[in-house]
Amino acid sequence: MTQDQQLERRFDAATFREVLGHYPTGVVVVTGVHPDGDPVGMVVGTFSSVSLEPAIVSFMPGVGSGTYARLRECPALVINVLAHDQTDVCRTMAIPADDKFDHVGWQPSSTGAPVLDDAVAIIHCRLDQEVLAGDHYITLCAVDDLEIVRPVTPLLFFQGGYGGFNPKGLSALGDGDFIEALRLAETARPHIRRLADRYGxxxxxxxxxxxxxxxxxxxxYAGTAEVYERLGERIPLIPPIGDVYVAHASQEVQDAWCAKAPADEEVQARYRRRLETVRRDGYSVVQVGAVGAVQYARMHEALEEYASGPLTPSRERAVREVLSEMSDFFEPIDICEDTRYDLGSIMVPVFDPGGTVAMVLRLTQLPQGASAHTVRGWLGALQEAAAEVSTSLRGGESSEVLQAYRSWFMM
Ligand SMILES: Cc1cc2nc3c(=O)[nH]c(=O)nc-3n(C[C@H](O)[C@H](O)[C@H](O)COP(=O)(O)O)c2cc1C
Incomplete structure (x- = not known):
């Protein structure tokens, strides 16, 4: 850039990043096998299709990228389009390490280049041209073959947080607060993965x-837990839902929450007691039991209807009514030695440095008929995880994958 052009520039680097961070991208992993025999992979948000005749795609690696320096020497490449549920793969591949491919599932393609398990689509290509563009290359690749492997919604990256198209919660996904929510969740991600694996x-x-x-x-998800697409799903803070969050919120928020339940004195007293217990115990347990299974399923249907998008006032009232009938599940329980427990969920709060509930960690689809010892084990592990996430928030630590993204995006 000439000095004249420099003088004309009316923005600083921070503005450039801030503005361009408002543009969402998909996430792909470009893979290849190096002539020395090792697999190579790089997470890229700048992938794009360029031309049909001839078929060309592109991506833009930073000129200083050590991974790209090896990738460009690979005789063939595979572009793996990541799915919304592959944040783990994105993390593994974005963090510098020699053994990345030991931690993700993959198969060699006919050229040897790794095809990652569960990707949405894969594009087989070869590097054709490189155009130097400032501190990046525009890398043009000739497409040899391509296929859709798993037609699910792709992973998105936006303002330093993950996102995804979610047919149920599209409005929430466009929300600035949702981006913050995703950022926070990223801190808790390794913990929930570990808990799911540990308890199935x-x-x-x-x-x-x-x-x-x-x-x-x-x-x-792990074990026999059924997999739902829950990212971005909206959950109403209507009694008895959201007690863990509300129990530690201001008196006004607690009052507003109780006011959404029937005005009946007994019902109101019940919810106030519920909040007190949750505050005292530091967790919320929902007990279903064999008899309650049908009712519990109704509650989930109501929650699903709520999550499906903004409801008409009458439908919202109906959903609220169904939920308000569910208070039995939310009665406090004592954990006694010779009792077996059929739990619907366990939730614990994670506090931010200011003492506000930043997020809630929740276990569901738990094995039924659990002993007191097992339930205490779940609670202890969940509380330990919440304390660790809380400490990370205090330290202002951002996750390694966001650091990887930032160090690229900020260069
Ligand atoms: C979502 C996401 C998108 C990224 N997009 C790019 C990109 O388009 N180009 C790039 O050079 N790096 C990108 N990165 C960073 C690289 O994946 C990563 O930092 C790099 O491979 C680190 O190692 P290296 O410097 O040794 O190559 C992205 C990272 C993330 C998490």
């Missing part, structure tokens, strides 16, 4: 979007 259940991070709604910012 579903583990999730919930964050509040407003005083009326929470959202599922991330979830992990």
């Amino acid at each position: 259940c579903e583990a999730a991070v919930l964050t509040a979007l407003s005083e009326d709604e929470m959202t599922t910012a991330d979830s992990a």
Whole structure:
């Protein structure tokens, strides 16, 4: 850039990044096998299609990227388009390490270049041309073959946080607060993955979007837990839902929450007691039991209807009514030695440095008929994880994958 052009520039680097961070990208992993025999992979948000005749795609690696220096020597490349549930793969491949490919599932393609398991689509190509463009290359690749492997929604990256198209929660995904929620959830991600694996259940991070709604910012599944697309799902803060969050909020928020339940004195007293217990115990347990299974399923249907998008006032009232009938599940329980427990969920709060609930960690789809010892084990592990996430928030640590993204994006 000449000095004249420099003088004409009416923005600084921070503005450049800030503005361009408002443009979302997909996430791909470009892979190849180096002539020395080692697989190579790089996470790239700048992938794009360029031309049909001839078929050309492109991506833009930084000139200083050591990974790209090896990738450009690979005789063939594969572009792996990541799916919304592959944040783990994105993390593994974005953090510098020699053994990245030991931690993700992959198969060699006919050229040897790694094809990652569960990617949405794969594009087989070869590097054709490189154009130097400032501190990046525009790398043009000739396409040899391509296919859709798993037609699910792709992973998105936006303002330093993950996102995804979610047919259920599209409005939440466009929200600035949702981006913050995703950022927070990223800190808790390794913990929920570990908890899900350890107990063979579903583990999730919930964050509040407003005083009326929470959202599922991330979830992990293991064992027999059924996999749902929950990212961005809206959850109403209507009694008895959201007690862990509300119990530690201001008196006004607690009052507003109780006011959404029937005005009946007994019902109101019950919810106030519930909040007190949750505050005292530091967790919320929902007990279903064999008899309650049908009712519990109704509650989930109501929550799903709520999550499906803004409801008409009458439908919202109906959903609220169904939920308000569910208070039995939310009665406090004592954990006694010779009792077996059928739990619907366990939730614990994660506090930010200011003492506010930043997010909630939740275990669901837990094995039924659990002993007191097992339930205490779940609670202890969840509370330990919450304390660790809380400490990370205090230290202002950002996750390694965001550091990788920032160090590239900020260069
Ligand atoms: C979502 C996401 C998108 C990224 N997009 C690019 C990109 O388009 N170009 C690039 O050079 N690096 C990009 N990076 C950073 C690289 O993946 C990563 O920092 C790099 O491979 C680190 O190692 P290296 O400097 O040894 O190559 C991205 C990272 C993330 C998490």
